[in-house]
Amino acid sequence: MTASTRHHVPARLALTAVCLGFVMITLDATIVNLALPAIGAEFGEPSTAALQWVVDSYTVALAAFLLTWGEAGDRWGSRRVFEVGTAVFVLASIACATADSLPWLVAARAVQGAGAAALLPSSLALIVHQFPDAGARARALGVWGGMSGVGLAAGPVLGGLAVGLADWRLVFAVNVPIGLIAIWLTRRHVTETTPQRRARLDVVGQILGTAALAALVAGFIEAGHAGWGDATALGLIGAGVAAGIAFVAAEKVITAPVLPLGVLRVRPFAVATAIGGLFNFCLYGTLFCLALFLQREWQLPALVAGLALVPLTLAVGLNAFVSGRLTHRFGERLPIVAGGLIALVGAVGLALLPAGPSPVLLIVFSVVFGCCSLAMPAMTSLAMNALPGKAGIAAGVLNAARQTGGAIGVALVGGLLPGTAMWIVAAGYAGIVVLTGLVGPPEARS
Structure with missing residues (x-):
């Protein structure tokens, strides 16, 4: 092993630890x-609305606590926050695997989401810290984004295997060994960021932000189940809007807000944040919709349905790796626009899927749709570079927007058939392309 190789081994192991989380x-x-x-x-609850909460209790908690954990990483050190988040995630996964009722599972999923909220911003902040060189950082972000695709691609296979050959509880138990390895590697190979002195945490903003997101998502789920004229749905949506307005008002006057509104006046960052929300709205809504559609409408067993989704998730993973290289060479705009346009075509194709099984069409349009991830590392790079020196808050805001979009996507389009849902998703990708035009050329942003 040469001296150069030995020098790069710790960096690679540090990146591995962050990516495992x-x-x-x-x-x-x-x-x-x-x-x-x-x-x-198993729990005697077949309604789509109830099952949506198994997904959205996780994503709501994840989105709600991202900003607080991003701030905590800047305050106490991103490595410490990463380790705490991983430990919480592992313990909550054990609770999910041993749940004896649907409410218990939903509650454990929420705790799992709170742990995940610590992992996302701290992982990005640690990459920025470990790779100060812009080129190396772009490549590391490409690997980070690509590893998310690995998780997406492995999910259908492992989920289908767990349900088809053993038990659904294994889908949560698989997190335990991954999390323990991530903690071990982090403690050995990841260096801590420099803690910064900050004012007290914004408890008021945290409460109002969580209430707004939870009420809106609950309202969207209820509206999808009972109709948009349902009084409960409208009441929840109204409460969510009111809490959101109160949240913005509070953030304007609080000394150390959980969401510094000033960062949204930085155009590239505001655009990247909006793109992130739309991206997860489209992707998470699509994955939820297709998973139920394949099992309920096409009557596919869980294992076969999982295998049927592999072309989509594999394409997501491969294109995320490609995006890192494209971003390093051509900048952020090209991969984002390319990903949005190609995914729009794939979404239209999925919208036209027949009611009966048509595996060839599903595979073709899934692969096209999976090119959406060309935008993922690029929008992350755009956001992180737009706020130099504020990696924690940048990662927190971006990923809060992404997870908020994912929660709303599952609530709004997850329970629809592809014939309706995918037209909404296509409109979302069109929005991503339009938003990218607002960034401006690289020289105008330097």
């Missing part, structure tokens, strides 16, 4: 979807 989060995005019918059958 991220893989757990993305793995759950697809591995749980395939287990939902089995979970509903």
